[in-house]
Amino acid sequence: MLTALMSVCSGTVIGLFLGVFGGGGSIMAVPLMLYVVGITDPHVAIGTSAVAVMVSALGNLAIHARAGNVKWPCATAFAVSGAIGAFGGAKLGQMVNGAHLILGFAAAMVGVGISMLRRPTDAGDPGVHISPPIAKRLIPTGLAAGLASGFFGIGGGFLIVPGLVSAANMTFIHAVGSSLVAVTTFAASTAASYAIADLVRWDIAGFFIVGGLAGGLIGRSVSGYFGQRKALMQRAFSVLIFATAAYLVVKAIN
Numbered sequence: 001m002l003t004a005l006m007s008v009c010s011g012t013v014i015g016l017f018l019g020v021f022g023g024g025g026s027i028m029a030v031p032l033m034l035y036v037v038g039i040t041d042p043h044v045a046i047g048t049s050a051v052a053v054m055v056s057a058l059g060n061l062a063i064h065a066r067a068g069n070v071k072w073p074c075a076t077a078f079a080v081s082g083a084i085g086a087f088g089g090a091k092l093g094q095m096v097n098g099a100h101l102i103l104g105f106a107a108a109m110v111g112v113g114i115s116m117l118r119r120p121t122d123a124g125d126p127g128v129h130i131s132p133p134i135a136k137r138l139i140p141t142g143l144a145a146g147l148a149s150g151f152f153g154i155g156g157g158f159l160i161v162p163g164l165v166s167a168a169n170m171t172f173i174h175a176v177g178s179s180l181v182a183v184t185t186f187a188a189s190t191a192a193s194y195a196i197a198d199l200v201r202w203d204i205a206g207f208f209i210v211g212g213l214a215g216g217l218i219g220r221s222v223s224g225y226f227g228q229r230k231a232l233m234q235r236a237f238s239v240l241i242f243a244t245a246a247y248l249v250v251k252a253i254n
Helices: 002-021 025-037 042-066 072-094 098-117 132-152 157-168 172-196 202-253
Strands: none
Touching: 002 025, 002 042, 002 202, 025 042, 025 098, 025 202, 042 072, 042 098, 042 172, 042 202, 072 132, 072 157, 072 172, 098 132, 098 157, 098 202, 132 157, 132 172, 157 172
């Protein structure tokens, strides 16, 4: 019962972050799995969080798709190549010592924190369509982003959004919406790899997802309330990410 309660509460926190900030919150899933829910194996924590991230990303994708924020051809090219990288990255991550993997994960968290401190611009082509030159940029960029996503067991939105902006010259809002196709695909590929290796706690993933859905609804309903404070909250969340990364380093070393 305690594990179930902690899983639901942790999922609610992740969903709340995703609902308010629109991304970056899933990076906290693995630390919560390890140090709040109580999963002791980092590989199981990553595999289980990948399942939860996949479902959360799929829910957010439906919202952005209805709003017309998804450039499907570009997103599909990026996601398909990235899924191959994510599956390979997950296999590689499973071969790495758990403590070393957590150190790498902490480094990825720092990258997420830095990306959240940046102020995005909405420059770009709102009518962008896929073309051979764009595809040539999207496919290798997706492969690299998927490899990192699968290795660290994260959604990878902080890599995918700038990758789509630079490779396809998308506006920021279209990159966010399109990135969720890749996040869902990458997480599914990572989850499949870990599930094959029997490194997923399905019961915990289910409780985490329930909490995430509730937190996402709350986050989206209150996100407009913060208005001008949203940038300040995002900076505060970045500080939380940095602090969590430091904690992971200390725990991995000790």
